Amino acid sequence: MIERILQEIEIxxxxxxxxxxxxxxxxxxxxxxKVPVGWDREYTELLVIIPSGYPSIPPDNFFVxxxxxxxxxxxxxxxxxxxxxxxxxxxxFSYHLDGEWKPASNILDGDNLMSFMLxxxxxxxxxx
Numbered sequence: 276m277i278e279r280i281l282q283e284i285e286i287x288x289x290x291x292x293x294x295x296x297x298x299x300x301x302x303x304x305x306x307x308x309k310v311p312v313g314w315d316r317e318y319t320e321l322l323v324i325i326p327s328g329y330p331s332i333p334p335d336n337f338f339v340x341x342x343x344x345x346x347x348x349x350x351x352x353x354x355x356x357x358x359x360x361x362x363x364x365x366x367x368f369s370y371h372l373d374g375e376w377k378p379a380s381n382i383l384d385g386d387n388l389m390s391f392m393l394x395x396x397x398x399x400x401x402x403x
Contacts, residue, residue, distance in 0.1 A: 276300065322338040333376040
């Protein structure tokens with residue numbers, strides 16, 4: 276399992292640049308995730324927790340530094356803070372891929388961490 280996660284992290288590095296990750300494969304931290312227009316910043320750190328049943332079980336939720344805001348100042352839907360992970364406090368986007376997750380043994384043939392991150396970006400595109 277860790278081999279697969281390391282292969283996926285390699286793909287993520289090519290797309291998103293600098294990452295930190297748990298050598299045991301339980302999380303990945305994007306250091307400079309480009310945030311879509313509509314938020315109070317252009318880049319943010321973004322944390323994804325990788326569940327122990329991965330890849331059969333998709334990541335669930337994603338996390339940004341506390342204080343993350345919509346540029347207009349309106350409240351963020353399905354968001355709460357603070358939540359503790361990796362010795363820090365985060366804001367949590369409640370985000371679930373119910374029924375949308377179809378991994379394959381070959382990481383490029385099915386869902387993977389990159390496909391999860393594309394969904395994260397879609398969620399952030401909503402700026403709500």
